[in-house]
Amino acid sequence: MSANQDGANLLEVRGLTKVFGTLTACDHIDLDVAKGEIHALLGENGAGKSTLVKMLFGTLEPNSGEILWNGQAVTITDPGFAKKLGIGMVFQHFSLFEALTAAENIALSLEDGSPISAIAAKARALSYSYGLPLDPQSLVGDLSVGERQRIEIIRCLLQTPQLIILDEPTSVLTPQEADKLFETLERLRSEGKSILYISHRLEEVKRICDRATVLRHGKVVGHCNPRAETAASLARMMVGNDVQAVVRAPAEGIETAQPLLEIRALSRKPATPFSIPLKNINLTVRAGEVIGIAGVAGNGQGEFFESVSGEVPQQDAASVRIRGKDAGGLGITGRRLMGAAFVPEERLGHGAAPRMKLSENLLLSRHATDGKVFVGAGGMVKSDAIYAASQRIIEAMDVRKSAPDPEAAALSGGNLQKFIVGRELDRRPDVMVVNQPTWGVDAGAAAHIRQTLIGLARSGSAVLVISQDLDELFEISDAIAVMHNGELSKPLPIAEATFEKIGLLMGGAEPGHAEHTLETA
Amino acid sequence: MMRLELIKRPQRSMLFSALSPFIAFMLTIVAGAILFALLGVNPLKAFEIYFIEPVSQVWQLHELAIKAAPLILIGVGLSVCYRANIWNIGAEGQFILGGIVGSIIPVLFPQFEGPLVLPLMLLFGMVGGAAYAAIPALLKTRFNTNEILTSLMLVYVAQLFLDWLVRGPWRDPKGFNFPQTIQFNDSAILPELMPASGRANWGFVFALVAAVLVWILMSRMLKGFEVRVLGSSPRAGRFAGFGINRMVFFAFMLSGALAGLAGISEVSGAIGQLQPVISPGYGFTAIIVAFLGRLNPLGIVAAGLVLALTYLGGEAVQSALGISDKVARVFQGMLLFFVLGCDTLIHYRIRLIGFATPKLEAAPKLEEAR
Numbered sequence: 001m002s003a004n005q006d007g008a009n010l011l012e013v014r015g016l017t018k019v020f021g022t023l024t025a026c027d028h029i030d031l032d033v034a035k036g037e038i039h040a041l042l043g044e045n046g047a048g049k050s051t052l053v054k055m056l057f058g059t060l061e062p063n064s065g066e067i068l069w070n071g072q073a074v075t076i077t078d079p080g081f082a083k084k085l086g087i088g089m090v091f092q093h094f095s096l097f098e099a100l101t102a103a104e105n106i107a108l109s110l111e112d113g114s115p116i117s118a119i120a121a122k123a124r125a126l127s128y129s130y131g132l133p134l135d136p137q138s139l140v141g142d143l144s145v146g147e148r149q150r151i152e153i154i155r156c157l158l159q160t161p162q163l164i165i166l167d168e169p170t171s172v173l174t175p176q177e178a179d180k181l182f183e184t185l186e187r188l189r190s191e192g193k194s195i196l197y198i199s200h201r202l203e204e205v206k207r208i209c210d211r212a213t214v215l216r217h218g219k220v221v222g223h224c225n226p227r228a229e230t231a232a233s234l235a236r237m238m239v240g241n242d243v244q245a246v247v248r249a250p251a252e253g254i255e256t257a258q259p260l261l262e263i264r265a266l267s268r269k270p271a272t273p274f275s276i277p278l279k280n281i282n283l284t285v286r287a288g289e290v291i292g293i294a295g296v297a298g299n300g301q302g303e304f305f306e307s308v309s310g311e312v313p314q315q316d317a318a319s320v321r322i323r324g325k326d327a328g329g330l331g332i333t334g335r336r337l338m339g340a341a342f343v344p345e346e347r348l349g350h351g352a353a354p355r356m357k358l359s360e361n362l363l364l365s366r367h368a369t370d371g372k373v374f375v376g377a378g379g380m381v382k383s384d385a386i387y388a389a390s391q392r393i394i395e396a397m398d399v400r401k402s403a404p405d406p407e408a409a410a411l412s413g414g415n416l417q418k419f420i421v422g423r424e425l426d427r428r429p430d431v432m433v434v435n436q437p438t439w440g441v442d443a444g445a446a447a448h449i450r451q452t453l454i455g456l457a458r459s460g461s462a463v464l465v466i467s468q469d470l471d472e473l474f475e476i477s478d479a480i481a482v483m484h485n486g487e488l489s490k491p492l493p494i495a496e497a498t499f500e501k502i503g504l505l506m507g508g509a510e511p512g513h514a515e516h517t518l519e520t521a
Numbered sequence: 522m523m524r525l526e527l528i529k530r531p532q533r534s535m536l537f538s539a540l541s542p543f544i545a546f547m548l549t550i551v552a553g554a555i556l557f558a559l560l561g562v563n564p565l566k567a568f569e570i571y572f573i574e575p576v577s578q579v580w581q582l583h584e585l586a587i588k589a590a591p592l593i594l595i596g597v598g599l600s601v602c603y604r605a606n607i608w609n610i611g612a613e614g615q616f617i618l619g620g621i622v623g624s625i626i627p628v629l630f631p632q633f634e635g636p637l638v639l640p641l642m643l644l645f646g647m648v649g650g651a652a653y654a655a656i657p658a659l660l661k662t663r664f665n666t667n668e669i670l671t672s673l674m675l676v677y678v679a680q681l682f683l684d685w686l687v688r689g690p691w692r693d694p695k696g697f698n699f700p701q702t703i704q705f706n707d708s709a710i711l712p713e714l715m716p717a718s719g720r721a722n723w724g725f726v727f728a729l730v731a732a733v734l735v736w737i738l739m740s741r742m743l744k745g746f747e748v749r750v751l752g753s754s755p756r757a758g759r760f761a762g763f764g765i766n767r768m769v770f771f772a773f774m775l776s777g778a779l780a781g782l783a784g785i786s787e788v789s790g791a792i793g794q795l796q797p798v799i800s801p802g803y804g805f806t807a808i809i810v811a812f813l814g815r816l817n818p819l820g821i822v823a824a825g826l827v828l829a830l831t832y833l834g835g836e837a838v839q840s841a842l843g844i845s846d847k848v849a850r851v852f853q854g855m856l857l858f859f860v861l862g863c864d865t866l867i868h869y870r871i872r873l874i875g876f877a878t879p880k881l882e883a884a885p886k887l888e889e890a891r
Contacts, residue, residue: 309760311759311760331762331764332759332760332761332762333762336762342760344760346756349754349756349757350754350756350757350760351757351760352757353749353750353753353754353757353758354753354754355753355754356749356750356753360746363743363746364750364757364760364761365760365761367743367746367761367762368762375743378742379742379743379744380741380742380743381741381742381743381746383741410532
C-alpha cells in the first residue's frame with residue numbers, strides 16, 4: 001500500500017479501529033511513517049485525525065488493530081509509555097501554567113527529578129541549537145503564543161523522541177513564525193527524526209511534507225506525495241468533492257455608505273494579570289463592507305470582542321456607536337436591540353450552552369430581540385416557536401445532527417458553528433461581529449459560512465470579522481486591520497494588502513518600519 | 522488483586538440519573554442494617570419500627586405531612602439556588618427569621634384579629650426569610666465572599682437571635698419564666714386540613730403549590746432558563762445578557778422567601794408560639810431533600826416525604842427500642858452520602874481490572890479512557 005516497504009519504517013499502523021458508541025471514529029486505519037520523513041496527516045475536522053493520534057500517544061485505547069514500533073508490536077497503554085518508546089507530542093492547545101516559568105513548566109513534564117537550573121541550561125542550549133531561542137526564566141504568562149509553542153516543542157525534544165507528532169502547529173503562528181518552525185522541522189528530519197504533521201493547510205503540507213495520508217470519515221482515502229499534488233487535488237481528497245470557492249463581488253460606493261459600527265478611542269485596562277489592555281482603538285465599519293481583523297492569538301482580540309459586544313460595557317458611551325447612536329454604556333442585550341449580532345470565538349460554553357438543546361440555545365442570544373415571538377405572557381417560553389425557528393436555521397445552514405433537537409455538545413464543532421452563525425443571520429442584523437468564524441470548521445462548512453457573511457454585507461449590513469486565519473481574511477474582507485498587543489492598525493484596503501505586509505504587522509512592526517523588524521525577527 | 526477504575530461515559534446516563542436515588546436508598550438500608558446489628562437490635566425488627574410503623578395509621582400520615590411540608594418548601598427553593606450554581610447553606614437561618622418576622626403581629630399586636638392576620642403573617646414570614654437571605658447575596662456580589670460560609674454562619678446568628686428574643690423582650694409575661702412567647706390567638710393559627718383525621722395543616726398544601734410553581738418556573742419560563750444557563754455555563758449566560766449578580770439575589774431571595782414561609786407555617790401551624798428551638802434542622806435536611814429529588818421540584822416532593830419518614834422513624838425507635846433519635850441524623854447523613862456517591866455513576870461507569878492483564882493483548886475493548 002505504501003511506497004516504503006523496505007523495513008525502515010519507524011511506525012506502522014495496521015487496521016487500527018476506534019468506535020465511540022455508534023460512531024466509528026477510526027475505521028481500519030493503515031499508516032506508515034519512515035525514519036527521517038515528515039509525514040502529513042490530512043483530513044477535515046471530524047475525519048479521525050485526533051482520535052488516531054490519541055491512540056498513538058496512549059490517551060485512547062484502540063478497539064482493534066495493531067501498532068508496530070520498529071517492527072515490534074506494542075500496546076501503548078498511556079502517554080508515559082509512549083514517551084518511553086520515543087513518541088513525543090506537541091498539542092494544538094498548550095498545557096502550560098501561565099504563572100510558572102518556562103523551565104518550571106518543562107521540569108513538570110520530565111520525571112527524572114533533575115534540578116531546575118540543569119533543566120533550564122539544557123533547554124536553553126537545545127532551543128538555540130534548533131533556532132528556537134527561548135529564555136527558560138521567563139514567565140509563560142508574558143510570552144507570545146509562538147514562544148509558548150517553542151516551550152512545548154523544546155519540552156518534547158528534551159525527551160529525545162524518535163517520532164514527533166505536531167497537531168496543527170501553525171494555526172497560532174504568524175507567517176514569519178511559521179517559516180522558523182519549518183526550518184526547525186527540516187533540521188530535525190535531517191537528524192533522522194520522523195515527524196507526523198497534522199494540518200489542514202494544504203500549502204504548507206506541500207511545502208514541507210514528504211508523504212501524506214489523507215483521512216475522510218474515519219477511513220484512509222489515500223496515500224500520496226503532496227509535492228506531486230495541487231492544493232485543489234488534496235482538498236478534493238479530503239472533502240470528497242470540490243469545495244466551492246468563495247465569491248466576493250467588489251464592494252461599491254463604500255466610502256460614502258453609512259457607518260453602522262464606529263469605535264472611537266476605545267481603551268480598556270487589563271482585567272486580570274494575563275489579559276491584554278486595549279489602547280486607543282479606532283475603527284469604522286460601513287454598510288455593505290466586511291472588515292477583517294488579523295492578529296496572532298492573545299493580542300487583545302478576546303478583550304476587543306468583549307468590549308464591542310457589550311459583555312463588558314464601557315465608561316465612555318461614545319466609544320462604541322451602533323447605527324449612529326452611542327452604545328458604549330449598554331450591555332450586550334441593549335446592543336442587540338440596536339441591531340447588532342455577535343458570534344464569539346468559543347462555541348461551547350460561550351456561544352452556546354453545551355448541555356442545552358439547540359432550540360434553547362436559540363433563545364440564548366435572541367430572548368430579547370425576538371421577545372414577542374419567543375416569549376409569551378408572564379415570561380413563559382413558547383417552545384413551539386423556538387423549535388420551529390431552530391429547525392428553520394438548521395435547514396438554512398445545512399446543520400447535520402443526529403436527533404431532531406440535540407444538545408449543543410452533541411454536534412460536531414463545524415455544525416454547531418453553522419448553527420450559531422445561522423442563529424444570528426436569521427435576525428438579519430445590521431451589524432455583525434464575528435470572532436473566528438471558521439475555527440476548526442471543515443472546508444465545506446467554512447466556505448458556506450464565509451459566503452453567507454459576504455452575502456450579509458452586500459445586502460447592506462456591516463460585518464466585522466476577527467480571525468487568525470489569514471487565508472480566510474483575504475478571501476472575505478474588503479479591508480484588513482491588524483491587532484497587536486492591544487493596538488489596532490489602520491485597515492489596509494484588500495487591493496493593497498499582502499501576506500507579507502499583514503504578517504509584519506502581526507509581528508508588531510510599525511507600517512513603514514517593516515525592513516527594520518524583518519532583520520530582528 | 523483487583524482494582525476498580527472509573528471510566529467517563531461519553532454522555533450522561535439517563536438510566537442511572539433515574540436509578541441513582543434508589544440505589545442510594547438501598548445502600549442506606551444495608552448500612553443501616555449493619556448499624557442496627559452493631560447496636561444489638563434485630564435489623565428487620567428495627568426497620569419495621571423505623572420505616573413502616575410510623576406510617577401505618579391515618580393520623581401518622583398527617584404527622585408525615587407536617588414534617589414533609591417544611592422540607593419540601595425549603596428544598597424546592599434550594600433547588601433553584603443549586604441549579605444556578607449558588608450555594609445557599611443557610612436555609613435553616615432563613616427559616617428561623619421567617620418564623621420570627623411572621624410572628625411580629627401575633628406577638629406584639631395580639632389584639633389584632635380577623636381574616637387578614639394570617640395572610641399578613643405569611644407575607645411577613647416570606648419577607649423576613651428573603652431579607653435574611655439577601656445578606657449573603659449582598660456580601661457575595663459586593664465583596665465576592667463565599668456564600669457557603671456566610672449563609673452558614675448566619676444560621677447561628679439567627680438561632681441565637683431567636684433564643685434571645687424568647688428569653689428577653691418577647692417572653693410571655695405570664696409564662697412562669699419559660700422561654701417562649703404568648704400562645705398565638707386563633708386567627709393567627711394556620712388551620713388544619715382535615716381536623717377529623719389528624720393534625721396536618723395548610724403548610725403541606727403550600728409545599729405542593731410551591732413545588733408545582735417552581736417546576737413551571739424552571740422548565741417553562743425564561744427566568745428558569747436564565748437560572749439553568751447561568752448555573753451550567755456562566756460565560757454563555759453573560760453572552761445571553763443575563764446578569765450574574767441579579768441571579769445571585771433572585772436565587773437567594775426566592776429560596777429565602779420559601780424557607781421563611783416554611784418557618785412561619787411551622788410556627789403558626791404545628792407549634793402555635795415561638796420557642797428557643799423551632800426546627801429540628803429542617804433547613805439542613807432540606808439540602809439532602811433537594812439533591813435526593815434531583816433538584817427537580819416534583820422529585821423533591823417525593824424526597825421530602827422520605828426524609829420526613831426518617832424523622833418519624835427516629836422518634837419511633839427511640840421510644841420503642843431505646844435507641845437515641847440521633848439515629849435519624851445518621852440515616853439522613855448516610856442517604857446524602859450515598860446519593861452523592863451514586864451520582865458518580867451518571868457520568869462514570871465502573872470497570873473491574875484484574876491484576877494480571879497481559880501487556881500485549883490486542884483484544885477489542887469498548888471503553889474510552891480519559
